[in-house]
Amino acid sequence: MTKINRRQLLQGIGGFTVGTVITNKHLILNAATPRIEIQVWDSQGNLLDSKKLDNLYFLDLRDNPIPELPRQVTAGKLFSDSPQFLFAIALKILVDGFGEVTLYADNKSQGYSPQDFPLNLNLAFAESRLYRVSQTVSLWKKEGIQFPSTLESRLEKAQSDLEKAINTNEIATKLKWCNSSLVESLWVGEEAVFIQAKQKIQERKNFLVGCNFFGYSQKGEEYNKRFQELFNFATIPFYWKYFEPKLGQKDWNSNNLKVNWLQQHQIIPKGHPLVWFHEVGIPDEVRTKPYSEIKNIIAQRIEEITRYYQGKINYFDIINEPHGIIWANELGFF
Incomplete structure (x- = not known):
């Protein structure tokens, strides 16, 4: 053929x-x-x-x-x-x-x-x-x-x-x-x-195919319906600047709603990303801190989020794009 x-x-x-x-x-x-x-x-x-x-x-x-x-x-x-x-x-x-x-x-x-x-x-x-x-x-x-x-x-x-x-x-x-x-x-x-x-393509058991689930719940029922029809894997956003605009003030509720809906529809969630030195991955108050302090804050962030979602989110992109390109490494740590 x-x-x-x-x-x-x-x-x-x-x-x-x-x-x-x-x-x-x-x-x-x-x-x-x-x-x-x-x-x-x-x-x-x-x-x-x-x-x-x-x-x-x-x-x-x-x-x-x-x-x-x-x-x-x-x-x-x-x-x-x-x-x-x-x-x-x-x-x-x-x-x-x-x-x-x-x-x-x-x-x-x-x-x-x-x-x-x-x-x-x-x-x-x-x-x-x-x-x-x-x-x-x-x-x-x-x-x-x-x-x-x-x-x-x-x-x-x-x-x-x-x-x-x-x-x-x-x-x-x-x-x-x-x-x-x-x-x-x-x-x-x-x-x-x-x-x-x-x-032509036989369905393979446990084969994951997904997309970001950022549109939930703002895009309505049609979005939810189409997502469920197409995917069995979904990316949940943990961009630091938006998830925790001020240190200690995390937006758990938004992602909890996403994760709960996905679990109800047998779609596997993945968290993305926990560390990314792009603009959206750096809260403003973190930028001025020294490397040693940022390192400790990031370690705490990773541990807290993964513990919080233990048993609910089994996949995380811990580090996203760890390379020297300026827009993905604004803090210059790579």
Whole structure:
């Protein structure tokens, strides 16, 4: 069976990882260095802000970013020297109905050459995303993965919306159908990954997969429901500056609520972190103390917290990021 990991799919369904084979390092174009023009609009139909557009980058067909070439960027338009080989395009953009996502366009895995420009990137993103999602779903179906009819219907709608975008010259209407097609193919891609994983990957007993549980209880019941559906492991915050803003005044209650909820739902908690010399890990009054005193305070902190949660939290990250990078070592102890 063909193995495709999630990163490959998420990038590949943008159009260039899955199924792309190149025998040489690059496919060289027989041309001088021409200028190319790329046009982009935001989710509201306005020309994309030049600062956001300037984050656009080119890649070769092996997913390797290409060093930035000479370019000029204005609202909604980017003019650049063309790479001297077939290439793909990537840009983080907001898709109304899905969210902010880095999209990829590669001319249906063929790559772009200067002859393909000027290029409406909104349309190119919609074409490449749908092509790669369709290819991946088709491949997985041949391998025995069963998809619901609702997924097939969304693919059909994505194709129909894309055709409407292609067949209109009115830019606002074209952008509307591009966005609609993208929404469908993006969500199909997410759903397809999940379905394929559930059918291929056998659940392993006692395998822990988790996330931070910082949103409880402010984010409400929907957050709790989704967390319980997805995870059996949860990170509880013990960032010193917020857990104990003044020495001796610990906020036990907030974490107690989290731990109690997790225990009720058979989710294993982990404390994080007890020692971290990042800004959020250092109460203001600790900063001015000498090393020997801080060392003793930290030892007391570790012992007190671990004893308090004995039998409730069996996992702790005692020290987080013990290295010399300034932002993680503001006290200079590493």
